[in-house]
Amino acid sequence: MSRRRIVITGLGIVAPGGIGAKAFWERITAGRTATRPITAFDASAFRSRMAAEVDFDASQEGLSARENRRLDRAAQFALVATREALGDSGLVLDGDPTRVGVSIGSAVGCTVKLEEEYVVLSDTSRHWEVDHRYASPHLHDYYMPGSLAAEVAWEVNAQGPATVVSAGCTSGLDSLGHACDLIREGGVDVMVAGGTEAPISPITVACFDAIKATSARNDDAEHALRPFDRTRDGFVLGEGAAILLLEELGHALARDARIYAEITGFAARSNAYHMTGLRADGVELAAAVTAALAESGLPAEAIDYVNAHGTATKQNDRHETAALKASLGDHAYRTPVSSIKPVVGHSLGAVGSIEVAACALAIAHGTIPPTANLHEPDPELDLDYVPLEAREGRISTVLSVGSGFGGFQSAMVLARPKKATV
Template sequence: MITGIGVRAPGGSGTKEFWELLVNGRTATRRISFFDPSPFRSRVAGEVDFDARAEGFGPREIRRMDRATQFAVACTRDALADSGLSPGAVPPHRIAVALGTAVASATSLEDEYLVMSDGGKDWLVDPDHLSPYMFDYLSPGAMPAEVAWAVGAEGPVTMVSDGCTSGLDAVGYAVQLIREGTVDAAVAGATDTPITPIVVACFDAIKATTPRDDEPALASRPFDATRNGFVIAEGAAMFVLEEYEAARARGAPVYAEVSGYATRCNAYHMTGLKKDGREMAEAIRAALDEARLDRTAVDYVNAHGSGTKQNDRHETAAFKRSLGDHARRVPVSSIKSMIGHSLGAIGSIEIAACALAIKHDVVPPTANLRTPDPECDLDYVPLTAREQRVDTVLSVGSGFGGFQSAMVLQGLGGAAR
């Protein structure tokens, strides 16, 4: 059960602001301000207005923790407060941590390289200028360790890094730990801060990101015929997950149950996708089977919807293949149209959106969808949020390497509201 949520996303400083942005169909993508983007093909991003000091981090913590780690810890604090889970309520060895990320401490690693190489001027870097926390930046395991220290978790602590499905897979793994009885509670989610010159350059090189630099707010256009790539972004979302009976016994607020989860790989290509969407469709079917649900039970589909022609058409085919005729009746939308694509973090941020959609009975829109692609012919909820009953949500993710993941979330009737 999801009993606590913490979000840091473009356009807001917390979960409430995040949800308000989505239901109002506002976009938070803008010209990159973290560095001069002039040399790059794509100069737009979804940046988070994050003040570490205002978030309660001291100077030593700020130096020790990468920006992505700070996001994760800040979201964890919010999720714990939201859940009302008091310290000591669960034995430390019965609490797990699962954190997802795609590029880990990319921000700090690039900063340290620039210092040691004098801005890239020297091929041989000077180790005398190396940060004493370089190990923390280099080892992704340091990130979930910081979250574990923040909550006093002494159970399994895991980093999940499999590209853009990391945020779904980390939560899916944590749910499995609870189901098998290994732990009673878990803090799980994902974080990424990839808006750095080297990461932007990498996506520029493969032309995956949009060059629509003159219209930053309109640049992310999933399922639109005029789309030409995704908008890179940063962000994080963390959750408190608890065993159902324990959450109910303490009267915890329950947003939703993670009732089904599955992941598959296409074993085909690092960045390419098969047109038939078979692997994503198989993940969807497996997740629905685990939830013991017929495909017609799905009230809303949170799409990966990155805004690349390849992904959007692949995904449309996967929905038709897995949901059959119901694919044409169920609303589908992509919140990346509003906050961009934060790589490994986005799966968890989208889980938060799904849980809030269940709580408020609102389907977020696909912003900037004005010219539908004829090959993407489902109900993609263009421009405006839709009020309707939302009890069961399917959320999917697709990542480089061929990873395809699906998760089913369900409300608990009056108990979840």
């Protein structure tokens, strides 16, 4: 039995600096950063007071007044991105709804609404005792991460599998990998898949402040996130969503769909080492890359571009560089590598899907987005990190990698669509 192939036929993106795939692509290829002082709440008491925020007006993005009241910001992002992806694909979901599934990645779920509800329900005079009488009837939606997948499934009437994948900062990649598995297994033909995250809230900022993973360069928010740079000091929190319409190749060809790229390989590994620490040799990420290439049936030399995790923490950039050398060999020195996080920030469980969307667009446009803010290359890091300016050229095969707290390591290979028949 031949292996079922998976292609990307639609993209929907909600990102800092612009909503929609067109605005997103223009922003990342120009290298115009969207990091700035936090406006979502008063962050003056925090160590890191910056974020890449989405300028988002629910009513302007087609959400009803009820959806604006009821849904957490992460769910709103997911719905807006889903609607764009479906429209972009041209797919009309009027067939068997059980052949359509949903896979959504999120690291922290409905953080904003859950934190707001906790404040409303808490009585500080009684040692933060929760008073249930003031609870929103939608509190259960915010408490259960699975509600994110349920909302998307409801939106598109998907009655196949609906799942939330939560694996820290690789959630957005892993949700796509899970979606591919479901299509290959034959139970579905279409997956609405990706990641969504709206983590810019006091509790999340405090989490990363506590371990000093975020940049403290508050006086220069625009240039604070600088992967692979000698002066890097951590990431800047972001938010957003990317939803991809994935189809089995034959299903897409039967309706003459426009295809951005084929997902040819995916693999995930755990380092079983430390909750936030990384081995300097990058052995587990290298193993994920090697396995993804093996599933693709491609040699390392086939990779034309690597979309890096590129968080700008000291250890991640060393770990990732070592992993690429170990998995790609000498070809690592000839392969352009870049990170789009300086532009859109690090949106935790959403960023892997946002980066895969960037990879699909890179293939479609023949352009490699630059690593913004890379002015002083770290001499320890000696690969080609595409500093400051985008590069033009034919791109046939792209590798996107992710690394997350908890030791999660993931890699995905995308290829230019080839002429094919079924």
